[in-house]
Amino acid sequence: MSLQVYNSYSRKKEAFTPLDASNVKMYVCGPTVYNLVHIGNARPVVVFDTLFRVLQRLYPKVTYARNITDVDDKIMKVAQDEGVDIGEVSSRYAAEYQKDMAALNNLEPTLVPYATQHIDDMINMTQALIEKGHAYAAEGHVLFAVQSMEDYGKLSNRSLEDMLAGARVEVAPYKKYAGDFVLWKPSADGEPGWDSPWGKGRPGWHLECSAMIKKHLGETIDIHGGGKDLLFPHHENEIAQSCCAHDGRPFVNYWMHNGFVNIDGEKMSKSLGNFRTVRELLEKFDGEVLRLALLSAHYRSDMDFSAELLEQTKTNLDGFYTALRGVSEIPVEPVNIEKTDFFKALQDDLNTPQAISELHAMAKALNKAADNEKAELKSHLIAAANMLGVLQKSPEAWLTAGGEGDITAEAIDALIIERNQARSEKNWARCDEIRDELKAQGVVLEDGKEGTRWRREA
């Protein structure tokens, strides 16, 4: 079976057929960089990074772009509060974002376009939209006239009437129609801005994605991803801008949206304040734990992020690493995982829970394997885990890594030597004493055929 993806636009699972199989094009909405990101912001990154890995396995070349929004009112507010230039705020948090995403084993996208480096492209697109009768200038603003587009609202499945009926915002006086949205807005003195045919100003939020996609990936791309809260208005407006600027030619063939990360059943969001930053979670949990936890639910469903989930995920990873530790001397050989149930699960609209279940089956098979089967089974497990972006560390390092204040490896080894001496003398009382002492410090001893191993337990 080939790759199937759920397309938000058709609201159906569809077979994936790229426009150009020699170069698949994917774009995912990145962050607005004005503070540290929370774990909910990390979900689309991990999800589409995983899809990126799957696509790379299936196609010779995949061009994956994930933008950075570095001009925005929230960035301006932070800059003003700190008395610095917006560039200082945005470059600082873009760097922090890069750091957090790398800690979650996300690959670098092929392209990371920045909004402020595409102002000309945005102005050009805005001009084209005005010329084609889809936009108008008013009081220093340029607005997109949604009524000029027949299919407006199709992605988010809503009609203009319905939207306006439920509108909770006042309509700006310069809008000809309440649903029109801003392509370009004026900047006051002291606010960041760029010269344009409509005066000094800055782009509206939706415009950058349309302009950057056109510039770097072309008029029509294969996959566009993001959180489901972007369906409306962001992605709806992107479609409007791009399709209308390109005389109705298709913009995106497959729209994909991930569900939310919840805390206590409620959406985590910066505005609600109930968020957990990736940075603070990384203090307690390895990036692989966060990543596997995010992949433990199907990407389209909402998931609750709890300490229990993370602890359970940590236990699972310990299990995988324990299986690998037992075969650490066995070399990895090249294997083809495309025919495995694991890879089939990923090809079925990125069914990561199913894939993880297959990972458990692989680990179990490895644990039970005869010596002559181990190399192949180990190689399969590692190749599969690579596809999910986990099990990237050495088992030894994973299982023995300690934090500050933990008993040192040297001290543990010394006690093990003493205990082995006691064992040879059958001094079981002393043996158990040492075991208990280490256990109290979170260290578990495992007596095996080839001597005593140890690992740390949370």
Add this chain to the structure above:
RNA sequence: GGCGCGAUAGCAAAGCGGUUAUGCCACGGAUUGCAAAUCCGUUGAGCCCGGUUCGACUCCGGGUCGCGCCUCCA
């Protein structure tokens, strides 16, 4: 008000119109000086009410509850 999503065992979470999901936890057994790890096994499920069907957790209808979008948001 409009549009949409979900409800699966103690917890997490999939597939599937009929045959064990899986993981964590719990319990039993093998193994071990004792453990750990591992293996084998057990308990335990599908919100409610109808309908379709030989048969429904799975399809259809109606409820109930929870969540989301319609405003910045991954």
